[in-house]
Amino acid sequence: xxxxxxxxxxxxxxxxxxxxxxxxxxxxxxxxxxxxxxxxxxxxxxxxxxxxxxxxxxxxxxxxxxxxxxxxxxxxxxxxxxxxxxxxxxxxxxxxxxxxxxxxxxxxxxxxxxxxxxxxxxxxxxxxxxxxxxxxxxxxxxxxxxxxxxxxxxxxxxxxxxxxxxxxxxxxxxxxxxxxxxxxxxxxxxxxxxxxxxxxxxxxxxxxxxxxxxxxxxxxxxxxxxxxxxxxxxxxxxxxxxxxxxxxxxxxxxxxxxxxxxxxxxxxxxxxxxxxxxxxxxxxxxxxxxxxxxxxxxxxxxxxxxxxxxxxxxxxxxxxxxxxxxxxxxxxxxxxxxxxxxxxxxxxxxxxxxxxxxxxxxxxxxxxxxxxxxxxxxxxxxxxxxxxxxxxxxxxxxxxxxxxxxxxxxxxxxxxxx
Amino acid sequence: xxxxxxxxxxxxxxxxxxxxxxxxxxxxxxxxxxxxxxxxxxxxxxxxxxxxxxxxxxxxxxxxxxxxxxxxxxxxxxxxxxxxxxxxxxxxxxxxxxxxxxxxxxxxxxxxxxxxxxxxxxxxxxxxxxxxxxxxxxxxxxxxxxxxxxxxxxxxxxxxxxxxxxxxxxxxxxxxxxxxxxxxxxxxxxxxxxxxxxxxxxxxxxxxxxxxxxxxxxxxxxxxxxxxxxxxxxxxxxxxxxxxxxxxxxxxxxxxxxxxxxxxxxxxxxxxxxxxxxxxxxxxxxxxxxxxxxxxxxxxxxxxxxxxxx
Numbered sequence: 001x002x003x004x005x006x007x008x009x010x011x012x013x014x015x016x017x018x019x020x021x022x023x024x025x026x027x028x029x030x031x032x033x034x035x036x037x038x039x040x041x042x043x044x045x046x047x048x049x050x051x052x053x054x055x056x057x058x059x060x061x062x063x064x065x066x067x068x069x070x071x072x073x074x075x076x077x078x079x080x081x082x083x084x085x086x087x088x089x090x091x092x093x094x095x096x097x098x099x100x101x102x103x104x105x106x107x108x109x110x111x112x113x114x115x116x117x118x119x120x121x122x123x124x125x126x127x128x129x130x131x132x133x134x135x136x137x138x139x140x141x142x143x144x145x146x147x148x149x150x151x152x153x154x155x156x157x158x159x160x161x162x163x164x165x166x167x168x169x170x171x172x173x174x175x176x177x178x179x180x181x182x183x184x185x186x187x188x189x190x191x192x193x194x195x196x197x198x199x200x201x202x203x204x205x206x207x208x209x210x211x212x213x214x215x216x217x218x219x220x221x222x223x224x225x226x227x228x229x230x231x232x233x234x235x236x237x238x239x240x241x242x243x244x245x246x247x248x249x250x251x252x253x254x255x256x257x258x259x260x261x262x263x264x265x266x267x268x269x270x271x272x273x274x275x276x277x278x279x280x281x282x283x284x285x286x287x288x289x290x291x292x293x294x295x296x297x298x299x300x301x302x303x304x305x306x307x308x309x310x311x312x313x314x315x316x317x318x319x320x321x322x323x324x325x326x327x328x329x330x331x332x333x334x335x336x337x338x339x340x341x342x343x344x345x346x347x348x349x350x351x352x353x354x355x356x357x358x359x360x361x362x363x364x365x366x367x368x369x370x371x372x373x374x375x376x377x378x379x380x381x382x383x384x385x386x387x388x389x390x391x392x393x394x395x396x397x398x399x400x401x402x403x404x405x406x407x408x409x410x411x412x413x414x415x416x417x418x
Numbered sequence: 419x420x421x422x423x424x425x426x427x428x429x430x431x432x433x434x435x436x437x438x439x440x441x442x443x444x445x446x447x448x449x450x451x452x453x454x455x456x457x458x459x460x461x462x463x464x465x466x467x468x469x470x471x472x473x474x475x476x477x478x479x480x481x482x483x484x485x486x487x488x489x490x491x492x493x494x495x496x497x498x499x500x501x502x503x504x505x506x507x508x509x510x511x512x513x514x515x516x517x518x519x520x521x522x523x524x525x526x527x528x529x530x531x532x533x534x535x536x537x538x539x540x541x542x543x544x545x546x547x548x549x550x551x552x553x554x555x556x557x558x559x560x561x562x563x564x565x566x567x568x569x570x571x572x573x574x575x576x577x578x579x580x581x582x583x584x585x586x587x588x589x590x591x592x593x594x595x596x597x598x599x600x601x602x603x604x605x606x607x608x609x610x611x612x613x614x615x616x617x618x619x620x621x622x623x624x625x626x627x628x629x630x631x632x633x634x635x636x637x638x639x640x641x642x643x644x645x646x647x648x649x650x651x652x653x654x655x656x657x658x659x660x661x662x663x664x665x666x667x668x669x670x671x672x673x674x675x676x677x678x679x680x681x682x683x684x685x686x687x688x689x690x691x692x693x694x695x696x697x698x699x700x701x702x703x704x705x706x707x708x709x710x711x712x713x714x715x716x717x718x719x720x721x722x723x724x725x726x727x728x
Contacts, residue, residue, distance in 0.1 A: 193620045197431070199531040199552035199592060204616075269532030314508055315530035317551070 002041035011053040028412015054361040055087030055370040059352040060301040067096025072306040080388040084327040085372040085405035088118040094151040098129040105143040116415040146356045149175035164224030178211035190263040190280040209235035228252040232277035234287035241296040255303040271319030299352040302329045306391030331401035369409035378404040426538040426545040429554035430596035444717035462491040468521045485715035559593035561714040574601035583642030584613045608632040612653040640681040641691045668695045
C-alpha cells in the first residue's frame with residue numbers, strides 16, 4: 001500500500017525541508033520525501049495548504065472509563081482525540097475505580113485496540129488513590145503505565161518522599177499536582193480582586209508555590225525525578241526555573257486554559273471557567289507563556305475533563321471543575337501568537353513524548369509514520385454538534401477557531417477526518 | 419429619570435449612582451406611606467412575588483414580605499434548608515416549579531455566591547437578591563446608606579464610614595463598600611487580621627485593625643454581626659476575645675470626644691459586637707435601619723416591577 005501526501009509543508013523545529021514536499025509512505029513507512037513524487041501509488045492525499053508534523057500527544061486527558069461513562073468513555077474520548085489530531089493520549093487514573101493495578105492498565109490498553117490513537121495510561125501513585133500505601137509501581141510500569149499520579153489529591157510529604165526514592169530503581173515517573181488545601185480550606189478561584197469582589201472562596205497562589213518548594217526539597221534530598229503537572233502561578237514558574245538551573249531532574253506542564261484565560265472570567269460567575277488550578281491573573285498567565293518559551297515549562301496538555309450539564313449548569317460553588325479540550329488543544333494553542341508554529345507543535349508532540357519516555361516520532365525517511373495532518377490557518381466556528389466528546393463543557397462553542405485537523409498517521413496507519 | 423438601569427437587583431456593583439438616588443427618592447415617599455394610618459398602596463395589585471429563602475432568615479424575609487404586602491402584591495413564601503440541592507432537586511428545577519404557578523418576581527436568599535445572577539440568566543421573572551452567600555446583600559446596603567443619608571444629609575462626599583467585624587465572610591460589607599463608594603463616601607474596614615481579605619485594599623478601602631483608631635477616624639460605625647455559621651474554620655479563639663478587641667462599649671464611645679452614628683444590620687449579639695448600653699443609646703440607629711428597610715425594599719420592588727410588561 002503506497003500513499004503519497006502531496007505538497008506538504010513539513011513543520012518541525014529541526015526542519016531541513018524549506019519548500020513544500022511530497023511524502024511517500026509505503027506500508028506505513030516513510031519511504032521518500034521529495035519536491036515532486038510522480039510514481040504510481042494506491043492513494044493520493046491532497047488538501048488545502050496541507051501541513052504535516054510529528055504526531056501530537058495530549059499527555060493529560062480524563063476519559064472517565066471505567067466509572068463515569070455517561071460523561072465520556074474510552075472510545076468517545078479516543079475519537080475526540082483523533083478529531084484533535086492526536087496520535088497518542090496520556091490517560092489520567094482518577095476513574096472509578098482508580099487505575100491502580102495491572103489488570104486495569106490492561107483493560108485500557110485492550111479496549112483501545114483497533115482505534116488509531118495510542119493509549120498511554122497513567123497509574124495511581126498510591127493504592128486506589130487513598131494516599132496511604134504506594135501502588136505496585138514496578139508491576140504497573142511493566143504493564144504499560146507511563147507515570148504515577150494521584151491527580152488532584154494532595155500528596156503527603158512522606159508518601160512523595162518514598163515514591164521518589166522507590167521509583168529510582170526502575171525509572172518510574174512520579175507526578176505531583178502542587179496544591180495544598182489544608183491551610184486555606186477548599187477554594188475555587190484565584191485569590192485577588194475577583195475573589196474579594198465576588199465573594200467566591202479563593203485558592204491563593206501560595207497554595208501552589210509552597211507545595212512546589214516542599215517537593216523540590218524532596219527531589220534534592222532523594223536525588224529523584226519529578227514531574228509537576230498544572231502549574232498556574234508566576235511564583236511556581238520562577239521556582240521551577242531556579243531548580244532547573246540548579247540541575248534538579250524536574251519537568252513541568254501547564255494546562256491550556258491557564259494560558260488563554262484569566263481570573264477576569266470569574267466576574268460573570270460562569271461555571272464553565274471553573275477549573276483546577278484556577279484561572280489566575282494576567283501576570284501569572286504571562287509568566288506561564290514566558291516559562292514555555294525559555295523551557296522552564298516543558299509542554300502543554302488539555303486536562304480534558306468531561307462533565308455533564310447537571311454538574312456544570314448549577315451554582316458556581318456546586319459546579320464541578322474542568323473543561324474539555326483534547327479536540328481543541330491545537331486551536332487554543334494557536335492563540336499564543338508569540339510562539340512560532342513549530343514551537344507550538346513541539347509543545348504537544350516531541351516535548352511531552354520526551355518527558356514520558358515515548359519513542360522519537362520525528363519525520364525521517366525509513367521511520368514508521370507517526371504524523372498529524374493539518375492546516376494551521378483555516379478559520380471555522382465551533383458548533384456544539386462538532387464536539388465529539390460525550391460532554392460539551394467548553395466555553396468555545398460559537399467561537400471562531402483557527403486551525404483544522406485533516407487526519408493522522410499512527411503506527412503507519414492512516415485515519416482521515418471527514 | 420424614572421427607571422432603573424437594571425432589570426434585576428443582583429448587586430450594588432451593577433447599579434449607577436443615579437439608580438441608588440432614584441431608589442432613595444422613591445423610598446422617601448414610601449416611608450411616608452408606612453407612617454400613615456393606612457399603610458398600604460395599591461400599586462402592585464396585579465403582581466405575584468415569591469420569596470425563596472434557601473438559607474435561614476427571619477428579619478430580611480419579614481421585611482421583604484411586609485414591603486410586598488404594603489404594595490398590595492400577592493406573596494408566597496418558600497423556605498428550604500440550605501441542603502435542598504443535596505436532596506436532589508436543582509435550584510433551576512425548584513424555581514421553575516414555582517414560576518410555573520405564574521410568579522412575576524422572585525426574591526431569593528441563597529448560600530452560594532452568584533446564585534442570584536445564575537438564576538436571573540435562566541428564568542423569565544425579575545430577580546431580587548436577598549443575599550447570596552458571601553457575595554452581596556444589596557437591599558441591606560441600600561437601607562444602610564439610606565439611614566446614613568437621613569442622619570447626615572444627601573451629600574455623601576467626605577463622609578467616613580467604618581465597617582467593623584468579619585469582612586471576609588460578609589456580603590453586607592461588600593455591598594456596603596460598593597454602595598458607599600458610588601455615593602462618594604470614604605470607607606474603612608476594621609476587624610481581626612484573619613477576617614480581612616488580603617486583597618480588600620484593591621477595592622479602594624482603608625484597612626485598620628485597631629477599633630479605637632477606626633472610630634476616631636469615622637463619622638459612622640457599622641458593626642457587623644459575627645457569623646460563626648459562615649466560617650468553616652476557626653478564625654479567632656473565642657467570642658470573648660473578639661469582643662475584647664472589637665466590641666463597641668459605652669466607655670469606648672464616650673472616649674472619642676465626638677458623636678458618631680452606630681449601626682448594626684441585626685440580629686445583634688449583645689455583648690459581642692456591641693454592648694447593650696450602646697445598642698440602646700441615642701447614637702444607635704439600629705431600629706431606624708429596620709424601619710427604613712421596609713421603605714427601601716418597597717422602593718426596589720416598585721421600581722423593578724415597573725419594568726415588567728403587564
